[in-house]
Amino acid sequence: MELLSEEKIEQELEKLSKWKRIDEKWIRRRYKFDNYLLGVEFVSKVAAYAEGKQHHPNIAIDYKVVTLKISSWEMQGITDLDIEMAHYFDELYEQSDK
DSSP, rough: OOOHHHHHHHHHHHHHTTTETEEEEEEEEEEEEESSHHHHHHHHHHHHHHHHTTTOOOOEETTTEEEEEOBTTTTTBHHHHHHHHHHHHHHHHHOOOO
């Protein structure tokens, strides 16, 4: 796991246009669903992937909106693994029923 430079984070966030930088150590995205259960199903897939990576995002379910926040605690910031996971979560969302 490699801590990313500010320049690299900005480059990656341009590719992840719906992800936003929160403070200096987090990236966040909100995913919208047609109903609560579709969001819960998405969270289940996110959790399974995160468990396999042993790298867990903060997850909030607010009725039809799921919010993911990612950071690397050990590295005290945003790493290549955080970016990889953000891309994967976006792919999961695109493949899911919304």
